[in-house]
Amino acid sequence: MADILPTGPEPELEDLLAARPQLRMHGQDGLCLEDVPLNAIADRYGTPVWVYGAGTMRARLAALRAAFAAEALPVDIHYAVKANDHLAILNLFRSLGAGADIVSLGEFLRARQAGIAPADIVYSGVGKSAAELEMALAAGIGQINAESAEEVEMISAIAARAGLTACLALRMNPDVDAGTHAKITTGLADNKFGIAAAEIPPLYAHAARLPGIRMTGIAVHIGSQILSTEPYRLAYGKAAGMIRALRAAGQTVDSLDLGGGLGIGYRDEPGLTPRAFAAMARQEIGGLDVRLMMEPGRFLTAPGGVLLASVILEKRAAKRFVVLDAAMNDLMRPAMYEAWHGILPVGAAAFQSPRGPADVVGPVCETADIFAQDRALPEFKPGARVALLDAGAYGAVMSSNYNARPRAAAVLVHGGQFQLITRRQSHEALWEDEIIPALD
Ligand SMILES: Cc1ncc(COP(=O)(O)O)c(C=O)c1O
Missing domain, CATH: 2.40.37.10 (Lyase, Ornithine Decarboxylase; Chain A, domain 1)
Structure with missing residues (x-):
């Protein structure tokens, strides 16, 4: 890069x-x-x-979990399937108790094929088709991270028609520069990903009233191969502020999905350490009383x-x-x-x-x-x-x-x-x- x-x-x-x-x-x-x-x-x-x-991947998952445990922050890891989707790798993470983060029906079916339960799967992505959403909802997907107001309406209509309830989080675009390669930064206002912070409170309140939807929380993912905790600190600080504001307005917010993006050392640059990451996370979001989720891909594999x-x-x-x-x-x-x-x-x-x-x-x-x-x-x-x-x-x-x-x-x-x-x-x-x- x-x-x-x-x-x-x-x-x-x-x-x-x-x-x-x-x-x-x-x-x-x-x-x-x-x-x-x-x-x-x-x-x-x-x-x-x-x-x-397999040993290296196992050890990296364990190190991430240990770092969060040391900060007294329980975290549910949903491995980002896009990073490496061999069934054997998905099965490895399943055997270690991880769920999956997916961005397409193909990834959903791969995760299922590897034995990952639908309830342990989170569906991210800026363009989920109606057919993909129908199948994922019918199978009982654990959470959908919605990326636009239009998508929220679409999910509500599909779920209500099928007599189902979608557990929905809104992916907030925190407008933070992740300091990574332009092609893998996702948290800037002019990137296609997520929903602008100003639009979240009214949309959250609206979505909570829609049929077929149960609002679960907020998600943020600001990019990939991020080597500093600082962009995360900014993004998670904004996410924490958003959760407090939503709750003050009477909304129920149960979960915060921290996304992925932890960078590794390809050359001689120091990778992001789980300890530094978890310590930063505790400072920004400790005490929020939410179910914490994460979607790392590259860091693990x-x-x-x-x-x-x-x-x-x-x-x-x-x-x-x-x-x-x-x-x-x-x-x-x-x-x-x-x-x-x-x-x-x-x-x-x-x-x-x-x-x-x-x-x-x-x-x-x-x-x-x-x-x-x-x-x-x-x-x-x-x-x-x-x-x-x-x-x-x-x-x-x-x-x-x-x-x-x-x-x-x-x-x-x-x-x-x-x-x-x-x-x-x-x-x-x-x-x-x-x-x-x-x-x-
Ligand atoms: C929504 C989402 N979650 C998780 C990831 C995984 O990112 P990484 O492999 O950098 O951890 C990505 C990839 O960019 C993503 O788009």
């Missing part, structure tokens, strides 16, 4: 490794994730392949994932290019947000070898298909493997079939073992939904 990256020299490979306890360079086996050699996974399932560490790729060849031209078998269709973040991902050699010998600057690119026919520029890396022979780090969020979920490239396989590492969780897409699957009209 070009506009928020720290300046200064890039971290050395050793620094990247040292900052990630889930990774270890073994003298013989090479790079390991949670003590499982990535080479063993690539040998078995080929590359490119997503590899996720990004550091636990790598995209494992093979070097096709090194091309020496005006620059040195390391061409991988993974591309922007697999991991889109660098092309989309100029995002920085650490890249580590998987082989122990390569890790020790002299390094020189190289651009790391994929084979897709776009100049934007570039993972790193002028990165200090050892020389790679064809077939050598590299790991693109912190790829557990907004990675596989954003993959496409551009250039008719099948989607990569995915593997879950847990308890020192590894298991395939998504098969590599076949070439035949690329056209299985297509119809060729008879023209000749």
Whole structure:
């Protein structure tokens, strides 16, 4: 993310490794994730392949909960499905007692498929269609976060027609700059998300009188990859003020959804710590007497994932290019947000070898298909493997079939073992939904 990256020299490979306890360079086996050699996974399932560490994800959820518990703030975590929606990952969070935050019927059905109860699902998003709302309400969805007055009317009409009651929160747009990349900031007045603070009190009172609706509370989500507590402090301060004002006006407000957005360290920037976040939350909203909810995605899943790729060849031209078998269709973040991902050699010998600057690119026919520029890396022979780090969020979920490239396989590492969780897409699957009209 070009506009928020720290300046200064890039971290050395050793620094990247040292900052990630889930990774270890073994003298013989090479790079390991949670003590499982990535080479063993690539040998078995080929590359490119997503590899996720269940232990890392579990530990991050536990750390977040512990930080809130230390502030005596019970919190219900609804994992943001959009960050990583493999059924195995959803099932992992379900098994740990988390619910789901979803933004489409597809995500709702995925969460259900992974065994998450409808009552533990929160539906966010600026454009929920009537068909999506009908199905979610009929299934008994736990809460809907409405993003406009128009949507409130729509939900009331659908719920009343079906003889159901929608538990509704209003997503407040606090008009706060999250200090993150423009493409992932959501809490500014001119972003499409949420409802302006001034409109909330009359809308809340109106919605509470509508048929088919039970008002539950307020939701705020100001963006993603947020590295400072300050924008949150402003947003939650405003949300707390809003809740007090609504209650003073006689409204019932039972819940506050704090959204997600907690940023992680992709390069050498310090990620937001659960402790700092929870301490700030207690200062702003402690004593409010609400059911606290949260919707983190990236924080829980990004550091636990790598995209494992093979070097096709090194091309020496005006620059040195390391061409991988993974591309922007697999991991889109660098092309989309100029995002920085650490890249580590998987082989122990390569890790020790002299390094020189190289651009790391994929084979897709776009100049934007570039993972790193002028990165200090050892020389790679064809077939050598590299790991693109912190790829557990907004990675596989954003993959496409551009250039008719099948989607990569995915593997879950847990308890020192590894298991395939998504098969590599076949070439035949690329056209299985297509119809060729008879023209000749
Ligand atoms: C409404 C909502 N909740 C939660 C999230 C999860 O954000 P993150 O993955 O940054 O925690 C998002 C993503 O932007 C979102 O739009």
